[in-house]
Amino acid sequence: MITATMVVATIPVTDLERAKAFYGDVLGLALLWETPAGARFSCGSASEISVFKRPPVSTEHTLAHFEVDDIEAVVQDLAARGVVFLDYTEGPLATTGHIAQLGPARGAWFRDPDGNTLGLRQG
Template identity: 30%
Template structure:
């Protein structure tokens, strides 16, 4: 039923102006016309990231959106850090922390938060 349909990330935020600066400026996503008040729509590869204002923004304690960045992982981490992104450090069984990256075998992952506290993730696969 949904196997051949595209999915999108839908992320609640507290402050639309701060979200616009973060998702468009810091992360470099391309903003699309949303046609709705209090909603920002971004293109990210072939996917859509929809950002909207909600009183419940930042209450999710799990990952809201993940980007698979392949071999560009280290380069993207450095670029995000240069733009002021602070990476989260978690105690994750089977993983070691190497700088700001969580590593297990060939896997590398890094988590960070947007201005509303939503947890975002990049990985090298």
């Protein structure tokens, strides 16, 4: 059994400076530390995201999502900062105003500059 104080999402990026600008400036995460190969950001009281430099890779799933209290406000804020949300017209992820109803929860998705899918979730 693993006993951990925290789980950190680790996301591959091709351009570390561009990733630091996106995660730090656009998403507003606090840079904790960096090395020539990566950077770590705080996402709240006990959550962190690491980005690490590597050649291009392709993923088809959400690599990390942020649990938020007011998804509409966060979507509006990020859209104003230039974040482009993924909208779906069919199936269980059909979005209205960039937000999908998922049972009692709601979600929204966007990509970082490397095409990694990130999400927001409320509920």
